[in-house]
Amino acid sequence: MRHMKPNLPTKICPVCGRPFTWRRKWARVWDEVRYCSERCRRQRGSGGKGRGMA
Secondary structure: OOOOOOOOOEEEOOOOOOEEEOOHHHOOOOOOOOOOOHHHHHOHHHOOOOOOOO
């Protein structure tokens, strides 16, 4: 039998526009999480698309 994850909350990353889901390490700070990854967090000031994304 296959284990299905429960329906986890999701957000849209403002840099890359991709949806990302809740992670256990974000449990206490989920309301503050804005970016899907460290890479997107670093690119937040540059507007995201184009710079360094090859």
